[in-house]
Amino acid sequence: MHKILVAAVAACLVVVVLFSGCGGTTTGSSEASAGTDATTAPAGTAAADSQGGQLTGDPIVIGAVVSTTGPNAPLGEPERMALELFEKQINAAGGVLGRPLDVVVLDDQSNAKEAVTATQRLLQQEKAVAVIGASGSASTLAMKAITAQAGIPQIAMAASNNITSEPPSDWIWRVAPKDDLAVERAVSHVAEGLRVTKIAVLYDENAFGSSGLAQIEKVKDRYGIEVVAKESYKTDETDLTAQLTKLKGSNPEALIVWGTNPGPAVAAKNLKQLAWDIPYVGSHGIANAKFIELAGEAAEGVTFPTTKILFPESITDPEQKALIEKLITDYTAEFGQAPNHFSSHGWDGIAVLVAAIEQAKSTEPAALQAALNGLTDFTGADGIFTYTATDHDGLKVDDLIMVRVEGGKWALAQ
C-alpha cells in the first residue's frame, strides 16, 4: 500500500507540473475570451474573389489569415466580412493604383500551425504583396516569424503586447489597440473620470493579468495614482473573498481587476457578497456579453475600456465619425448584422495597407515599409493612426472609451 501512495504522489507531481505549464500558455492573452459564443460555423476557407469588372491589369494581391472556424471564430468572422466589404467597395470605386484589389482570405482554424501554412501559401503561391492577420495572438506571432524573414509587411489585429514590443518588429504594424493601451485607458479613467488616487489591484496570475499589473505600475505616476494594495488569483479560482478582504483593509478608493472571464465575474459577485461598495474598473477582457451573463446583477456599475465603434456618438473627430457611420450602414446592409470592434480591426487592416500602397505608388516591400512608417493621422475605424519607425502600434489612449454596465447593457461612461 505504501508503494502505491508513493507512485500516486509522484504521478500527482507530474500532473501538477503539466497543469501549471498549461495554465501559462493557454490563457496568456485576451482574445480567447474577448469573443462570446461561437455561434458561427461557416465553410472552411472563404476566398473572396469578386472582380471589379471594368478594371484592367494584374490584380494587387493582399493576403489575410483569420479564424473563421474554431474558438476564435467570433473574432475572425467579423474581420473576414469587413475585408470582403472593403474589397468590394474599393474595386467598385476604381481599385488601387488603377489595378483591381484581390484580398485572399484563408482560415487558420484558430490554430497557429495552420496560420503558418496559410501564410506560406499566401506568400509563395498567391504572391501576396502584404498580409493581414491573424485573429488570435498565437497565430499572429507565428505569422510574424515568416513575414519578418521574408521582408513582407504584416498588419496585426490581435492585442498581445509582444506582437510589436519584441523583435523582429520591422515588418509588422498593428491596427487593434494593444493590451497595454487598454491598461493605460483604465488608469486614466480612475484619475480623470473617477477623480481618485488610491487604487487596489486584483490581477490574474497568468500572462494577461501580470503584464496588466506591470503596465499599471509603469503608468501610475503619470496619472498621479498610488497602488495601495495588490493581490492575485488563479484563473479558475473558486472564491476571491479572501483577496478582496485583504484589499479592503488598505482602504482604496477604486478597484482595478485585470483578468479575463471567469475571474472578474467571481470578483464582482464576491464584492457584492462582502457588501463592499467600491468603483470596479475591469479590463477589456470582460468587454463581452459573457461577463454580464456570469456576474448578473453584480455586473452593474462595472466599467471597462473598449473601442469606439459600439458608441459612434462618443467620437469627436468628424472624419472618423463619418467613416464609422458609413461602415455601420454598409456593413449592416451587406451582412444583416451590426459591425463590432473585430470588424473595425479587419477594416483598418486593409485600409492602412491600401493607403500605404497609394502613397508609395508601388507594391515593393521596401517602399511599403517606408510608407507605413510614415503614415500620419490616418483615420481608421479603431482610431487615428500615426506610425513611426519605432511606434508600430499607431493608436493613443484617447482612441479607447470607457463603458459602464447599466441595467444589464452597456452604456458610455462619463
Place this chain on the structure above:
Amino acid sequence: MTFEQLLQYIFSGLTSGSIYALTALGFTLIYNATGLINFAQGELVMLGGLSAVGLYQAGLPLPVAFLGSLTIVLIVTVLFQQLAIRPLLSRGVLAQVIATVGASLALRTAAMMIFGREALPLPAFSGDTPIRIFGASLNPQTLWVVGSTLLIVLALQLFYRRTLTGKAVRACAVNPLAARLMGVSYSNVVLLSFAVSGAISAAAGVMITPISFMTYSSGALLGLKGFAAAALGGLGNPVGAVVGGVALGILEGLGVGLVSSGYKDAIAFVILLLVLFLRPQGIFGGKAVEQE
C-alpha cells in the same frame, strides 16, 4: 488584523474548503475500494457542473437538472470503470492510475467540444443574499455545500460501518484476495465504488457552479486541491477528507490574509508536506481504517 477580517478569511476558507472536501470524498471512495488514485476525479466534478448547466439551459427546472447531471456522470463513471479500469484490474494499480490520467484528458477535451471554452453559470439554490455574522459575510450557497458534505459523510459512515456491503467494500480495501476468498465479489465492489464516487462528484459540481462558475478546464485545479485535501486528512477516510478539505481551505484563506495571495498555494502545500512527513498516513488515515 481586525476580528471581522479574521472571521472573513475563515469564511472564505470554509467556502473553498467545503468545495475541496466534496471533491476529496470522491477520491476517498475509489481509493477505499481499489487503492487507486483517480486522476479524473476533478473532471467528474467539472462534468457534473457543466451537465447541470446544459440541462438547466435546455429549460429543465434546477432540481431536475441536478438529478439529470447525477445520472449522466454516474453513467460516464460506470462506463469508464467497465471499459478502461476493469480490463486492467489484473495489471496492477499503476496501469489503472495511468488509465485515469487518460480519462481526465479525454473528459476535458470532450467537455470543451460539447460546452465550449467559456465559463458557464448556474443560479444559486437559495438566492444571493449574503448571511452577515459579526460583520463578516457568508454566501448561502456555501451552507448548501457544507450541509450536503456533512450529510454525505454521515451516510457514508453508516454505510461503511453498519451495512454488510459497506463492510465488504472495506474488506476489499484491506485485503482484496482475502475478501474474495470470503465470497465478496471484488469487481462488483469496485463498480459500486466508482458509481457512488461519480454521483458524489456530480453533486459537488452542481453545488459549486453557482459559487465559482464552471469551465471545461476547472477540473484540473479542483482535482489537485481535492487530492491534497484527501491526502491531508488521510486517504480512504471520509471524515479525514472533509477535515482535510476544510483545513486546506482555511489555511489558504489565512495565507492570503497573513502573507499574500501569491504565496497562498505554496503555504497550503508546504503544510501538507509537513503533515505527510510527520504523519505519512494523514491526520485520520491508516491504522484507524484497518483496525475496525
